[in-house]
Amino acid sequence: MARLTINGEIRDIEVAPETPLLWALREQAGLTGTKFGCGIAQCGACTVLIDGVATRSCALPASAVGPDQQILTVEGLSNDATHPIQQAWLALDVPQCGYCQAGMIMAAAALLNSTPTPTDDDISAEITNICRCGTYNRVRAAIKLAAETMSASRKG
Amino acid sequence: MTVAALSRRRFLIGTAAAAGGFSLGFHLPFAAQAQEREAILPEVNAWVLIHPDDTVVIRIARSEMGQGTLTGLAQLVAEELECDWSKVTTEYPTPGESLRRNRIWGNFSTGGSRGIRESHEYVRQGGAAAREMLIAAAATLWKVPEAECSAASSIITHNPSGRSVTYGAVASLAAHMQPPADVRLKDPKVWKIAGKPLPRLDTRDKLTGKQVYGVDLQLPGMLNASIRACPVFGGKVASFDAAAVSGMPGVRKVVQVDETAVAVVADTWWQAHSALLALPIVWDEGPNENVTSQSIAEMLKEGLEAEDAVIGTRIGDVRTELAGDVKLVSATYSYPYQHHATMEPMNATALYTTERCEAWVPTQNGEASLSLVAEVSGLPIEQCDVHKLHLGGGFGRRGWHQEYLRQAVILAKAFPGSPVKLIWSREEDMLHGAYHPVTQCRLRAALNKNGEVTAFHMRISGQSILWPLRAEVRETGRDPAVFQGLNDGGSEGAFGYTISNLLIDHAMRNPPVPPGFWRGVNLNQNALYVECFVDELAHEAGIDPLEFRRKLLVDNPKHLAVLEAVAERVGWGKPAENGIHRGLAQIMGFGSYVAAAAEVSVTGGELRIHRIVAATDTGHIVNPAQAERQVEGSFAYGLSACLFGECTIDGGRVEQENFDTYEVMRMDQMPAVETILVPSGDFWGGVGEPTIAVAGPAVLNAVFAATGKRVRQLPLKNNSLAV
Known part of the structure; x- marks a missing residue:
């Protein structure tokens, strides 16, 4: 049993403690937006935010996350694609197959939390997720667009 | 399988009642039959359903795996249908439904960049026929001649009276x-x-996470499975100790799937996988346990000089010319095994009872999937069906080689009435690929005093993708696909250079590593061999590489036009920024003409690719925005292969088991890509693959310009660029 706070909701999840957070989210919490890609924290498809920090959930035991820590998945960012990052992705029509995109979006959310106006070098350094379709340049452009709109809304 | 075998069969049962559209993945098992009986959806024809609220559902037979075919094909149907694009949605018909209706949706196979170029005509006809039927319906309602009515944006108007009605009505x-x-x-x-x-x-x-991929599928009562097949190609299971894991949490059963593989079925995938990792398995490694990359390379090297070879193209007399008083230039290249490495690992879900078998699978070839389900379940094909799901990447991996589906059906047979979802771990995926085949290539050419190529011999030695798939290839040793991009004409890749003595031949050598169709297929290495070697020839002749190609492309203006387009845009012939060097490449394949120019720098032996300019002439373009995305993405895929991609073999198995050792391109390495679309209008070419083939040679030619070093053994990471 693990007590987790997922997308603002406290959930008691029936799971062996060593189960990776990814599989607890996918198979117990029913949140399949977070994807399985490699199982060794290499590809980033499983990226979620824990207390605002991008975390690869496939290699993190569910028991390592405390009940007070805030887990945010793509479903929690917004359910209807209204979050500025999702809006930027929509505006630039970023995804191809789309499988890596939830991880990309969550990695972008963490980057924009810590660095509201990221440079190209910031993006290259922080977004290390793999996309095999090759959406990288549009992911980069969408992060910049989201940074602009989020910054404008902060000022406005 | 085979599509051909399916097409010979005729299933005429219940076509009138078979109008049910299947909502992908979400209906309960076997609900399709109930839907068929009710036939409630307003199907105008096979391609078009229109709801009373004017929502248009367009049926798409080809698979969506990121390449945008779903949207492109819908655009073609909608164009002729004259419907309101904002009300368009899509759905996949099932291959079983298609079979029952005499393959009304045609070929489901989605590969070879054929999704649109092979079906554009009949899908447009489907949309046009539906439009005519809608107009006829309105005319009947109004009791006016059809010729007095017209349709636009989902509204039919009786022109003389101005009356109108919506499609939905x-x-x-x-x-x-x-x-x-x-x-x-x-x-x-x-x-x-x-x-x-x-x-x-x-x-x-x-x-938002709502898109359901194969790995995400949830069905009531579903079990989950993880599997290991013998990591050595051709090896088998010798023994395993099921009792060691059968008490682990959630474990239902340890199943020997066939002679090569063992799976654990459990309540959740993580439980199944944990038990599988703990399961003691002894392998019988079989005849290939001593195969290595080195032994494979030796096998191919022998083919470079072998007397016996299959001729692809022969013009004039190359051997005599090469033996004459000429400047001889020669080089040997090699291209390694590549893995598709789709982000979504292979997976399939199956449900079996003694009466029916259904599968849910991300597939590039729904009809091949259906045929396999029927074969493995042992049920008549009309008692089987396949529900297609969006693919988390395909790249050729999920069309012909669907052993994960075979395994899923076998597992489902062990649990009649319960759906079983099989997901391969990344390690299983890497070890059991359908690998981009290996080849080596020896090129020899003669230059005369004017720097003109008077003879060109290209000997390819290596693996055939079609050899395991087609009996006639095994009988003749001739695999026509090997010559992609090197043919004497034809849509699949016409060699663009006019050379009076030309010989392109192939010595087939098939190592025991299963080959497959990998995005770009044989065009990848063929373009690399030809375009890098032509660059070598230009250098030996002391002629600018663009000027050198212009002369050789004199008879092929479409090849030349895309090359000129990239040269102009990149500023060829004008000074580049300090430290930046340029390279060019062109090829024709998958029905399209493509070229690329690369700008790179090499500092302290480290390569940086700054900019790619790509041009493609696909004849027609259905969606320029999506074509641009495909071209851009193709450079991520092609440059991953060029820079890093390599599966090495030791002990008869692939050494790279995950992304920590199988390196692929990431954000920081991705160059800027400028795409030039130059559709010249009188043909239909593919989009998703051809530009991959020019990625490697454009960059390698730029690397030569920067360093004076020729990279002939791929991937580039194994070569030092230090000057």
């Missing part, structure tokens, strides 16, 4: 109208929906 009547005997398709010049840079139809759900 007449759709069910339209379904009873006689389909037109023939329809005239619009001139692409007047397209309003097709040909436009419209956003994809499937983007939104990919941003």
